[in-house]
Every structure is written in structure tokens, then in C-alpha cells.
Amino acid sequence: MKISCGFLIQPVKVQLFFQFEINISLASKNQSYSMKQTNVCIVGAGPAGAIAALFLAKEGINCILTDKAKFPRDKICGDGISGWVVSILYELDKNLLLRLAKQSFLLHSYGIRIVAPNSKYIDLPFPDNNLIENNIPPGFIARRIDFDSFLIEEVKKHSEIEFLEETEISQYQYENTGIVLSDKNGSIQIDAKIVLFANGANSMFMKDPGGIIKDKKYTMTGLKAYYKGVAGFHPQNYVELHFLKKLLPCYFWIFPLPDGLANVGVGLDQYRISKKKINLKEKILEAIETVPYLKERFANAEMVSKIQAYGLPLWDRKRRISGDRYMLTGDVASLIDPVTGEGIGHAAISGMLAARQAKRSLKANNFTADFMEQYDKSIYDKIGKELNISSKIAKFIKHAWLFNAVVNRTVNSKTLQHRLSLAMSDLEVRKRLKKPSVYLKVLLGR
Numbered sequence: 001m002k003i004s005c006g007f008l009i010q011p012v013k014v015q016l017f018f019q020f021e022i023n024i025s026l027a028s029k030n031q032s033y034s035m036k037q038t039n040v041c042i043v044g045a046g047p048a049g050a051i052a053a054l055f056l057a058k059e060g061i062n063c064i065l066t067d068k069a070k071f072p073r074d075k076i077c078g079d080g081i082s083g084w085v086v087s088i089l090y091e092l093d094k095n096l097l098l099r100l101a102k103q104s105f106l107l108h109s110y111g112i113r114i115v116a117p118n119s120k121y122i123d124l125p126f127p128d129n130n131l132i133e134n135n136i137p138p139g140f141i142a143r144r145i146d147f148d149s150f151l152i153e154e155v156k157k158h159s160e161i162e163f164l165e166e167t168e169i170s171q172y173q174y175e176n177t178g179i180v181l182s183d184k185n186g187s188i189q190i191d192a193k194i195v196l197f198a199n200g201a202n203s204m205f206m207k208d209p210g211g212i213i214k215d216k217k218y219t220m221t222g223l224k225a226y227y228k229g230v231a232g233f234h235p236q237n238y239v240e241l242h243f244l245k246k247l248l249p250c251y252f253w254i255f256p257l258p259d260g261l262a263n264v265g266v267g268l269d270q271y272r273i274s275k276k277k278i279n280l281k282e283k284i285l286e287a288i289e290t291v292p293y294l295k296e297r298f299a300n301a302e303m304v305s306k307i308q309a310y311g312l313p314l315w316d317r318k319r320r321i322s323g324d325r326y327m328l329t330g331d332v333a334s335l336i337d338p339v340t341g342e343g344i345g346h347a348a349i350s351g352m353l354a355a356r357q358a359k360r361s362l363k364a365n366n367f368t369a370d371f372m373e374q375y376d377k378s379i380y381d382k383i384g385k386e387l388n389i390s391s392k393i394a395k396f397i398k399h400a401w402l403f404n405a406v407v408n409r410t411v412n413s414k415t416l417q418h419r420l421s422l423a424m425s426d427l428e429v430r431k432r433l434k435k436p437s438v439y440l441k442v443l444l445g446r
């Protein structure tokens with residue numbers, strides 16, 4: 001017997017139907033179902049969910065962390081893990097970060113290469129946040145199958161966290177004392193005082209209860225494949241963003257990985273993909289075969305995986321990301337940077353801040369939407385400005401001629417390179433970059 005979508009929108013019916021189905025299954029298969037109770041249930045054990053669970057454990061707060069997958073599992077991604085992740089893990093547990101930095105699946109990365117449509121490039125070192133002396137890099141690159149599993153192994157060390165793999169949550173129901181979550185056939189039910197929805201870009205909870213309707217203009221489809229034998233990387237493993245004219249404001253990326261591997265991919269907003277009937281898979285192959293400098297670098301390279309696609313919900317505006325007894329985190333809250341496509345760092349931040357809000361709510365025994373709104377505020381205080389600036393910079397990037405001109409001038413100016421390098425971490429500098437006058441000054445050589 002199947003539960004249709006109609007039942008999901010009508011919670012009372014769901015409940016009735018549920019009881020009915022449970023009785024049948026109990027009678028026919030002699031199967032039992034469990035009702036678990038917890039302070040916090042986290043749906044999804046990607047970076048947002050796993051990091052939220054670890055911060056809760058640090059505070060001694062019990063939680064249940066569920067994931068539909070069995071770990072280790074892959075996640076389609078560019079595998080670039082930014083300084084935000086480094087600083088959040090540092091805040092969580094310095095030793096954990098030191099352990100991570102030593103893993104052989106991880107490549108330390110010290111900068112970013114930005115290639116303009118005219119193929120001129122600038123190399124911008126990541127600012128050193130005083131961690132390098134401890135052999136902790138300012139950023140790194142690691143296949144998600146390895147990075148996410150590393151976090152899950154940490155999760156398993158904590159008795160405060162009950163980790164349920166292969167548990168897909170598909171329904172929620174408000175009760176007097178909390179929210180009851182359950183899987184499709186009700187074989188598991190979790191009664192939680194607070195729920196963190198952390199189940200990624202395709203989450204059904206983004207819309208209900210979250211109220212977020214995806215806009216194709218701000219939802220990107222990203223494609224990635226692993227290659228072996230790509231030549232010409234920066235000796236300090238810079239991540240590379242190639243702004244090819246046909247893809248602006250999106251980009252083609254090449255991120256080096258250990259063992260001579262590279263993550264190669266491309267992303268474009270779904271509005272243009274469907275309007276112009278763009279085949280993104282062809283775009284990757286076309287770029288490699290026709291852009292002269294890429295052709296040269298891929299001359300001896302070989303694709304060693306399938307090309308895979310997944311959605312990226314980009315940040316487009318401030319909106320509510322919490323409500324009565326729940327918070328949206330990571331991709332469910334649409335927190336991906338609209339210029340860089342960076343989502344792991346923001347997922348980590350939201351996991352940390354959601355755990356802090358859960359602590360406040362439990363202490364005050366207040367789970368109302370009004371009280372939960374402190375979570376939204378904490379997110380926007382931390383990354384709201386950055387996201388806002390990025391969405392303005394995205395507009396400038398659309399113009400290939402202006403992008404080319406600015407890169408041309410920057411290539412020859414150490415001062416400008418330094419300024420752009422700073423802009424990656426200094427919000428005040430980045431703020432200036434969103435003003436057209438800054439680019440005018442660059443062009444005029446001031």
C-alpha cells in the first residue's frame with residue numbers, strides 16, 4: 001500500500017492512514033515499529049547535519065542523526081573545501097582538525113586561480129589565518145566520499161549521537177510535545193522537540209514546512225567527473241575557476257586531488273539550461289576539446305568516472321529559514337554562494353549555529369517560530385553580507401569584456417592581486433568590489 005502525496009499535505013489523514021498501515025504490517029509480518037524520543041532529530045548526515053550533531057554532542061545534548069544512505073556514500077560535488085570549514089572545525093575541536101589535515105585523502109590548497117574569458121589568469125593566494133604553522137592549510141580538496149565519511153566516523157565516537165543510516169525520513173507531523181518524523185512505511189518514528197532539516201538540495205522539507213519555492217534562475221545544475229592525468233596545476237594546488245565566455249556568469253572548474261586525480265565540472269542555472277536547451281555534458285567535453293589551453297592540459301588525461309549531475313540551490317535573498325520547532329540548514333536553506341558555488345562551508349556554519357539555537361531553545365523550553373528566529377539572525381549576521389555582495393558581483397561577471405579588462409590589468413599589478421586576495425577573507429574589501437566604480441578605477445589604473 002502506498003502513501004500518496006495528497007496524504008502528506010493532510011497530516012491528520014497521514015496519521016490515521018499510518019495507524020492503519022502499521023496494524024496491517026504488524027498483523028501480516030509480525031513486524032514491530034519503534035517510537036524514539038530525542039531532544040533534536042537531524043535529517044541528513046552531510047556536512048550540515050554531521051557538524052550540527054557534533055556541536056550538540058560537545059554541549060552534551062542528545063540527538064538522533066538520520067541519513068537515507070549507507071556510509072561511505074558519495075555526494076556529487078566539486079570537492080573544494082574552503083576556509084570556512086577549516087575555521088568551523090577548528091572551533092568544534094582543534095584535534096579533530098589536526099587529524100583531518102593529516103589524512104592522505106586530502107590535498108592542502110593554498111590559493112585560487114581565476115581564468116578570464118580571454119584565458120589570462122590571476123593567481124590569488126588564500127590569506128593565511130595563522131593556522132599554516134600548525135600544518136593546517138587555509139583550504140583543501142577532498143573527495144566527498146572520504147570527507148563526509150571522516151565526519152561520520154567522528155559522529156560514531158559520541159555516545160550523545162544515535163546515528164541511523166539507511167533511514168529515509170519522508171513525513172513529519174506536529175504533536176503537542178514535538179514533531180514526529182517517520183519513514184515511508186512508518187517502521188521508524190522519531191519524536192523530537194526540535195528538528196533540523198539537513199537533507200540537501202532535493203529536500204522535500206525545503207518547501208514544506210520551509211516555505212522555500214525553488215527559482216530556476218537561482219538553482220544551478222552542476223556536473224562533475226573525475227579525470228586522471230590533467231597537467232599544469234599550480235605547485236600549491238590552487239583550485240581553478242575558468243570563466244568561459246559561453247558559460248558566464250558560471251564557470252568551468254578544475255580542482256586537483258591526491259593521486260593525480262582532478263575533479264572537473266561545470267555549472268549553469270536551470271533557467272538558461274531549459275530556455276536555451278543546453279546540454280551541460282556536451283559543454284564539459286566541448287570545453288576540453290576546443291579551448292586551446294584546456295586541450296593542451298587534457299592531452300594525456302583520461303576520464304575515470306561517469307559524468308554526474310546534481311542541483312545547487314544558490315542564495316538569492318534573505319528569507320525565513322526556521323519556524324515552530326524546526327530549522328533549515330545547508331542546502332535546504334539555500335545557502336550556496338551565488339558566485340563561487342561554495343556550499344560546504346555555509347552548510348558547516350549553519351550546522352554550528354543551528355546547534356547553538358537548539359541549545360538556547362532547550363534551555364528556555366521555547367520552541368516557537370519567534371524564538372527560533374534568532375537562528376536566522378545568527379546566520380545572516382555571519383554570512384548575510386558576504387552572500388549579498390556575492391550576488392552583486394555575479395552581475396558584474398556576466399559581462400565578458402569587463403571581466404577580461406579587469407583581469408588584464410590585474411595580471412600586471414601586484415597591488416591589485418594583493419587587494420583581490422584580501423577580498424576573499426576581508427568583507428570590507430569585498431564590499432568595495434561590488435561597486436562598479438572599483439572596476440572603473442582598475443581599468444583607469446588607479
Ligand SMILES: Cc1cc2nc3c(=O)[nH]c(=O)nc-3n(C[C@H](O)[C@H](O)[C@H](O)COP(=O)(O)OP(=O)(O)OC[C@H]3O[C@@H](n4cnc5c(N)ncnc54)[C@H](O)[C@@H]3O)c2cc1C
Binds near residue numbers: 199203222312
Ligand atoms: C556539482 C556540484 C559541485 C559543487 N562543488 C562544491 C565545491 O567545490 N565546494 C563547495 O563548498 N560546495 C560545492 N557544492 C555544493 C555542496 O555540495 C553542498 O552545498 C553541500 O553538500 C551541502 O551540504 P548539506 O549537508 O546541506 O547537504 P548534502 O551534502 O547534500 O547532505 C545531505 C544528506 O542528506 C541525506 N538525505 C537526503 N534525503 C534524506 C531523507 N529524506 N532522509 C534522510 N537523509 C536524507 C543524503 O543522503 C545526504 O547524506 C557543489 C554542488 C554540486 C552539485
